[in-house]
Amino acid sequence: MQFDILYNNKHTAARSAILKTNHSNIHTPVFMPIGTQGAVKTIDPEVLTKLNANIILGNTYHLYIRPGHTLIKNAGSLHSFINWNKSILTDSGGFQVYSLSKLNKISDQGVEFKSHLDGSKHFFTPEISMDIQRHLGSDIIMAFDECPPGQAEEKVVRSAVDRTTKWIKQCSDFIKQNRPFYDWEQTLFPIIQGGAFPSLRKKSTEELLPFSQCGIAIGGLAVGEEKTSMFETIDLMNTLLPKDQPRYLMGVGRPTDIVRSVQLGIDMFDCVLPTRNARNGQLFTSQGIVNIGNKAHKEAFDQLDPNCKCYTCENFSKSYLRHLFNIKEVLGLRLATIHNLSYYMNLMEDIRNNIKRQTFSEWSMKYLKKMNDFKGM
Ligand SMILES: [Zn+2]
Known part of the structure; x- marks a missing residue:
């Protein structure tokens, strides 16, 4: 190695x-x-x-x-x-x-x-x-x-x-x-x-x-x-x-x-957080944690995370994801896991790119400042 x-x-x-x-x-x-x-x-x-x-x-x-x-x-x-x-x-x-x-x-x-x-x-x-x-x-x-x-x-x-x-x-x-x-x-x-x-x-x-x-x-x-x-x-x-x-x-x-x-x-x-929490309907996004089972998302036809390009975000609405969790459909667990893992993998890519460009110290301070306002991030 x-x-x-x-x-x-x-x-x-x-x-x-x-x-x-x-x-x-x-x-x-x-x-x-x-x-x-x-x-x-x-x-x-x-x-x-x-x-x-x-x-x-x-x-x-x-x-x-x-x-x-x-x-x-x-x-x-x-x-x-x-x-x-x-x-x-x-x-x-x-x-x-x-x-x-x-x-x-x-x-x-x-x-x-x-x-x-x-x-x-x-x-x-x-x-x-x-x-x-x-x-x-x-x-x-x-x-x-x-x-x-x-x-x-x-x-x-x-x-x-x-x-x-x-x-x-x-x-x-x-x-x-x-x-x-x-x-x-x-x-x-x-x-x-x-x-x-x-x-x-x-x-x-x-x-x-x-x-x-x-x-x-x-x-x-x-x-x-x-x-x-x-x-x-x-x-x-x-x-x-x-x-x-x-x-x-x-x-x-x-x-x-x-x-x-x-x-x-x-x-x-x-x-285990991205995968386990996904199966509990807790999703990591650029706007903080989204609990997809919440009533507030019942008719939310927009995408889960506007800044995410994963398969789940590009193709399905929060409303549909909530519905899948509501009826305990296994597809919901899969789509949620794809999104949470994407969030983590994209975060790591952002980290690597910012280290490469020598912008990591500023980028990380900004990220932490934003995310500290969101409980659970
Ligand atoms: Zn996504």
Whole structure:
């Protein structure tokens, strides 16, 4: 994998680059749509390609539970199983094991958990998470880490930092000792923990950096902590991380969070918001959030976002979208998802173009000023 920085913004830490995997060239800053169980909900690869997506996410825990990583390997990799020939990043499953499954028991050896579906017992170790991701064939493999909740005390966060360091060695050894099943490169991203404690963030960074080849992730943010401490931590990470590797901020976020994080040197993002909120009828637009189910849109025959050129906005009215949600028609979920993903992908393109033209600092200030007036953006 290769990361080439093309432009640095003069007044902020923002930069624009190309991240090259064996499957695609990814222009950063990038937003990666989430395809947890092997599908970006309601959207097919043809639409994703039209939206200029060059990388999507898959999830180790979910794909292990169903349909199973051996089946996916038999299908010829996750790319081949889901018919997606661009890049894939897979989460390690750690976060889902803690948050979704019942009765998880964590020790230095790994995590014992019960499936959220049928209660069956499973055990994940760093090696097992790596092996599942090796079967899936993801271009970017995430380290198996421990992610404590945002309100956790320092003692708990420190122990998670130590365990994450212990586990990255095991992850890295496993990858080195076991050749990939496919003829493309799989790059391991370590995940820095440490909550909102600067000394723990420093410790975690120092301990994990030796294991990063081309990319490092910031974990343990957007997990319920105060927003000010989230941005203070991202700002600190900007001073600690090397400039020549991509930085992935996991699970963030709202459009304004993304713009502020780009100012602080973040290159890669993922979040369920555009897709999940679309299915709840909450749409991101240049005029703020539109709750499409509202009565006010009953006879609104204009387009959803006057500044959007997506398939949904170009062809359908707010009134029709509201009708589809009203009758619980699956087409409504699909059209809403197309629009929300377009909003995010266009936002990233605006960010990249403004970094290129050296207008990013002014553009981002203007964007944040406008969007801060709209709740939920
Ligand atoms: Zn649109």
